[in-house]
Amino acid sequence: MFVARSIAADHKDLIHDVSYDFHGRRMATCSSDQSMKVWDKGGNAEWNCTASWKTHSGSVWRVTWAHPEFGQVLASCSFDRTAIVWEEIVGESNDKQRGQSHWIKRTTLVDSRTSVTDVKFAPKHMGLMLTTCSADGVVRIYEAPDVMNLSQWSLQHEISSKLSCSCISWNPSSSRAHAPMIAVGSDDSNVTYGGKVQIYEYNEVTRKYAKAETLMTVTDAVHDIAFAPNLGRSFHVLAIATKDVRIFKLVPLRKDSSSSAPTKFEVQVLAQFDSHNSQVWRVSWNITSTLLASSGDDGCVRLWKANYMDNWKCTGILKGDGSPVSGQPGALSGILGSATAQSALNGSTMSSKHPSTV
Template sequence: VWDKSENGDWHCTASWKTHSGSVWRVTWAHPEFGQVLASCSFDRTAAVWEEIVGESNDKLRGQSHWVKRTTLVDSRTSVTDVKFAPKHMGLMLATCSADGVVRIYEAPDVMNLSQWSLQHEISCKLSCSCISWNPSSSRAHSPMIAVGSDDNSPNILAKVQIYEYNENTRKYAKAEALMTVTDPVHDIAFAPNLGRSFHILAVATKDVRIFTLKPLRKELTSSGGLTKFEIHIVAQFDNHNSQVWRVSWNITGTVLASSGDDGCVRLWKANYMDNWKCTGILKGNGSPVNGSSQQGIFNASLGSANTSLQNSLNGSSASR
């Protein structure tokens, strides 16, 4: 875990060995729940961690350390992603695993992070690699979670599925599948929704893809109460010329950052015509790439781009 000092430098304030296999992901809970992290691993578990500031004696006073509050052991295969739900839903956590099951847990008492109850199990029928909650807090939108699969089987066409909570059945059910995404998916991210009537979803696969999901009118939706969507792909970029591993939005959902095997982070933004373009490229050390002449790429003033990148990546890495 890294803290940023007032002069802009990053310092490692905590590191610890945990899990008995590779740690695939870490994610922050919303700060209103305290300093809380979740991790997931090849060892088939997910764990919830809380930062404690030592007060017991003079030696520990003011020092912080991380305490494991719970271990979630329901999966029988590698847990490949873990994400906290939007804060308006309370303290909830979703995991997905290689056996194709998404599990949603809830902490009924936010003051006691050792107690988590399994609320939902969603069987996706294909190996899951990543999940993303729809962050919309509008009452018009039911809780929604997108699931990506890295299954290499050509028999399984849609590698992105979207599940919506049904108030009638009190269960999650599949609302949509993105039939055009047939390559293995490494990451997926709903954009923050600031008053939009539709949703934006970014997908990291062999390239970067951005979709819009516009809810159809109620009379056009399915009889089961699930929302149906008009789905369009609004951008597709292969500028990384390699596998894309992560996609992450800034806090307003206007800039998308993507990282790939080319060792670069690329920033994408739409203009007023809703045409998406690359507005900046950063190397792994944060320095801009000069003289970029790829399609649609131009060097933006990277002052604002760096800020956007920092905002977009802070939410998905163990930094604060």
């Protein structure tokens, strides 16, 4: 049975994001106290804070890990209009901190004129690339041409979404049949304006990203968005955290391979759940895309799973304080092993002050 443990995070303000590394053995947290902390999982399954430092001059909204192939690398973004890349360095033999690790700032990305609301590394097969989105409605894609020199990043693309951006997700598919694709969510509060989720696709002919799809049925503010791991499927699955939990299926329609027009999709709603009965703040998939975790202002983490008929239902609920929910499914055993599913559990693992931080 999964047991929730509270961690005394010792942040001085709201915790906005928690991110697990590729192996689920390390965790990073960020807060409105302008600091970040790195936690390592010990042999006794306890989380120990191994680094804590002031990172930005404003609230830190998001933190994310690069794939370990590129080293121990973190990126953060902030209300101070910047995104920063950090790298962990282990002290040399002549260092006073011999054998001790410390995090150093490799670069500060300063292109945004407004708050940088999300930051994500691209899938590993694309190389070391980093994407940011901002309140000014611009998505920026950077590349490190030399993975051994993380102080050099070049701005490759700027995509204007016309809406204030709140979150981004890369499509993880490495299939040659699928062009690189980014989903962008908006927290614009104007509910009369539909299409709070936009899908952008890279075109080999024009060498630019173009809008391929807008999910017009999403009219409420979007707080988080997550493509499911692809695992060789011909279609894509996208989870959205808004006033409820929604799961969309995007089926690519055939097109002429030489065409410069973006792919068109048949958009299907696989599931929609208002069980949180409140704002949903985070959605996260497990590594096999069979389980979706969501967290909301009701202070609960809810787990969603599809049966062989592709019907989704709730398979478990966990309160933020770790106590069971009476009369609800308790089948949490064995399905929370993936770090990506656990990354939606911030509220139950971190002592934070507000359920919106999960």
